[in-house]
Amino acid sequence: MKFVTRAKWGAKPPRHPLVHIDSTKGVTVHYEGVTIPKSLAEPENHTQCDDRVRAIQHDHLTETKEDYSDIAYNAVVCPHGFVYEGRGAHKKTGANGNQELNKARYAVMAMLGDKGLKEPTDAMLEGLRDAIEWLRHDGGAGKEINGHRDGVATDCPGDPLYTWVKNGAPRPGDHGTP
Numbered sequence: 440m441k442f443v444t445r446a447k448w449g450a451k452p453p454r455h456p457l458v459h460i461d462s463t464k465g466v467t468v469h470y471e472g473v474t475i476p477k478s479l480a481e482p483e484n485h486t487q488c489d490d491r492v493r494a495i496q497h498d499h500l501t502e503t504k505e506d507y508s509d510i511a512y513n514a515v516v517c518p519h520g521f522v523y524e525g526r527g528a529h530k531k532t533g534a535n536g537n538q539e540l541n542k543a544r545y546a547v548m549a550m551l552g553d554k555g556l557k558e559p560t561d562a563m564l565e566g567l568r569d570a571i572e573w574l575r576h577d578g579g580a581g582k583e584i585n586g587h588r589d590g591v592a593t594d595c596p597g598d599p600l601y602t603w604v605k606n607g608a609p610r611p612g613d614h615g616t617p
Contacts, residue, residue, distance in 0.1 A: 465583025
């Protein structure tokens, strides 16, 4: 796994202590749902991914309606397959839509949008699987993998990523059960 710690991407500390959880039923997959430039997926543009994760955290920390304690996701995956530590393992997410869903499943977000970069790259799919397996191994995540729209009325994680989730979230080239 190509793992980027909070320290490495320059995370700010949480505004409030994060809630510890021992385990979850599984993982919910999200996307950004905004316009993401297709050029972000170009290898030479990976340097922009750290900035993007910092911007997501900044938006979450300054968003007063939700009153997030930190970046809402447990992990963020870029088009190049890097897994950025968000809240991390054993921390309740803030992204799944309500307190019950946030306690029940971790949240992993792909740097995909509703315009521009809408199709996950193979590297991103590998990174999403890596993040899911990391949360299973180190965070006690159960076997469930669902899309954000399975819990609340939303288009998240977008049709291409949701199709991948519904197909069992396989690694690229793996046509068997993950």
